[in-house]
Amino acid sequence: MSFVSVENLFHSYGRRPILERINLTAEKGEFLSLVGASGCGKSTFLRLLLAQEQPSRGSIRIDGAPPATEPDRARGVVFQRYSVFPHMTVRENIVAGESLSRPLGRFFGAGARAARARADAVLERIGLGHVAQAYPATLSGGMQQRLAIGQALVAKPLVLLLDEPFGALDPGTRLSMHDFLLELRAETGMTVFMVTHDLEEGFKLGDRVLVFDKPRWDPTDPEAFGATITYDFDARNGGIPFQTIKEDIHVHRPSEA
Amino acid sequence: MRLINRRPGPALRAFLALLPFLAVFAVYAVASDIRLTENPSDRLLPAPSTIVETAARLFTEPDRRSGRILLWHDTAISLQRLALGVGIAALSGLVFGLAIGLLPHVRAALGGFVAVVSMIPPLAILPILFIAFGLGELSKVMLIILGITPFLIRDLSQRVAEIPTEQIVKAQTLGASSAVIALRVALPQVLPRLVQSVRLSLGPAWLFLIAAEAIASDLGLGYRIFLVRRYLAMDVILTYVLWITLLAFALDWALRALSRRAFPWAGAAA
Numbered sequence: 235m236s237f238v239s240v241e242n243l244f245h246s247y248g249r250r251p252i253l254e255r256i257n258l259t260a261e262k263g264e265f266l267s268l269v270g271a272s273g274c275g276k277s278t279f280l281r282l283l284l285a286q287e288q289p290s291r292g293s294i295r296i297d298g299a300p301p302a303t304e305p306d307r308a309r310g311v312v313f314q315r316y317s318v319f320p321h322m323t324v325r326e327n328i329v330a331g332e333s334l335s336r337p338l339g340r341f342f343g344a345g346a347r348a349a350r351a352r353a354d355a356v357l358e359r360i361g362l363g364h365v366a367q368a369y370p371a372t373l374s375g376g377m378q379q380r381l382a383i384g385q386a387l388v389a390k391p392l393v394l395l396l397d398e399p400f401g402a403l404d405p406g407t408r409l410s411m412h413d414f415l416l417e418l419r420a421e422t423g424m425t426v427f428m429v430t431h432d433l434e435e436g437f438k439l440g441d442r443v444l445v446f447d448k449p450r451w452d453p454t455d456p457e458a459f460g461a462t463i464t465y466d467f468d469a470r471n472g473g474i475p476f477q478t479i480k481e482d483i484h485v486h487r488p489s490e491a
Numbered sequence: 492m493r494l495i496n497r498r499p500g501p502a503l504r505a506f507l508a509l510l511p512f513l514a515v516f517a518v519y520a521v522a523s524d525i526r527l528t529e530n531p532s533d534r535l536l537p538a539p540s541t542i543v544e545t546a547a548r549l550f551t552e553p554d555r556r557s558g559r560i561l562l563w564h565d566t567a568i569s570l571q572r573l574a575l576g577v578g579i580a581a582l583s584g585l586v587f588g589l590a591i592g593l594l595p596h597v598r599a600a601l602g603g604f605v606a607v608v609s610m611i612p613p614l615a616i617l618p619i620l621f622i623a624f625g626l627g628e629l630s631k632v633m634l635i636i637l638g639i640t641p642f643l644i645r646d647l648s649q650r651v652a653e654i655p656t657e658q659i660v661k662a663q664t665l666g667a668s669s670a671v672i673a674l675r676v677a678l679p680q681v682l683p684r685l686v687q688s689v690r691l692s693l694g695p696a697w698l699f700l701i702a703a704e705a706i707a708s709d710l711g712l713g714y715r716i717f718l719v720r721r722y723l724a725m726d727v728i729l730t731y732v733l734w735i736t737l738l739a740f741a742l743d744w745a746l747r748a749l750s751r752r753a754f755p756w757a758g759a760a761a
Contacts, residue, residue, distance in 0.1 A: 315655075321679040321680050321754070322756075369755070
């Protein structure tokens with residue numbers, strides 16, 4: 235069974251269908267980019283993956299678990315904004331990634347010291363060690379998103395959901411965040427779903443690019459039908475399929491002899 | 492240059508800030524002088540020098556009958572009532588505000604009720620409080636509590652509801668329970684707002700305190716003012732009014748300083 239499986243998913247708000255008949259499977263470690271025009275339901279799909287909303291029909295399973303009814307630790311998330319806690323310092327935000335699941339939301343004594351040490355190691359890794367004592371509001375947009383991603387990852391989720399994480403960043407910062415995300419992904423082998431407006435970004439980062447669009451369109455009633463996944467591109471190797479020359483077929487193999 | 496773009500320098504700014512105080516003082520001094528030249532035994536607008544003498548007497552000399560300095564006793568008992576009332580109101584405002592802001596069931600049950608209750612004029616139910624809780628301390632503290640709690644609950648539940656959904660969802664993905672979200676995410680973020688709301692409701696709190704003391708009490712700042720009104724002792728009344736103003740201002744300033752020290756992150760974005 236696949237790691238993430240979406241079966242016959244429908245979602246509507248009242249009588250207005252948003253998503254229709256979505257079937258999708260993803261393997262562990264895959265990076266899926268979700269692209270599409272505004273209002274075509276890709277963010278709604280991410281909220282369904284997050285279990286922030288329940289689908290009208292169909293189910294989403296992660297790692298074979300029963301469909302979730304509310305957001306849980308299996309899902310890590312980074313939004314475009316407001317993903318970190320403004321009243322905690324940068325270090326406390328990282329510690330919160332582990333401590334919020336504890337009974338009082340805190341570590342005490344030796345546990346707290348150990349958690350701080352682990353948080354400092356994470357901060358060094360994501361390049362925020364020098365601002366450990368600062369509050370998020372004093373950081374740049376790119377640093378805040380780094381912090382948000384680091385915070386989500388210390389909770390060790392099964393899938394990481396990104397909702398236009400770099401949408402509010404300037405182009406230069408965006409490029410360095412791409413490198414940052416690719417490095418982290420190579421280290422952790424994380425399964426990622428990323429909603430983006432930016433096609434180039436989607437193809438650059440993703441293994442697959444899923445395009446959300448409405449297959450049916452009623453000109454007199456544009457909202458009569460919902461969107462579904464209309465294309466599922468293989469985005470490895472820069473989005474050009476079969477470019478890896480399979481030289482091995484010309485090589486004499488001892489086993490065939 | 493447009494008026495909206497003209498800014499005073501530091502010296503002028505200080506002078507302009509003082510100007511209204513000086514103007515009020517000047518108007519009072521002149522009016523008092525006119526009345527006193529006409530009738531030296533006029534009691535309505537005592538001379539500033541008389542007020543200063545009275546103030547010095549009130550702050551230092553003990554009462555002849557009881558041997559206590561009444562002003563300090565009045566101050567102590569009034570501040571105690573105020574602190575109790577505002578403290579209990581702030582605590583219940585916080586608890587109900589968090590519950591209404593975070594829990595849809597509590598919001599459905601209490602949201603409308605609090606909105607209606609906050610429309611009851613507290614002074615109108617003062618007689619009910621006197622009947623229900625007697626003329627002792629309880630009814631005075633209750634008036635302050637009933638007067639400002641609905642405002643605090645509404646304000647704080649609004650603030651809790653304004654915390655971005657993203658943060659609440661993020662906390663859930665980090666495994667936080669409802670209680671942990673309330674304690675670690677919502678509570679710290681509404682505390683600065685609580686201090687601000689308490690600052691705003693200190694005005695009404697003083698109003699309710701003085702009203703309750705004026706009607707049924709034997710000690711307290713409001714009681715004293717309404718007592719000496721019978722003897723037209725304007726010098727005493729004015730001293731008490733100035734003293735209450737000073738106390739209220741000091742409280743407000745202390746709360747603001749506390750907020751800045753305790754919640755450095757709240758001003759970090761600026």
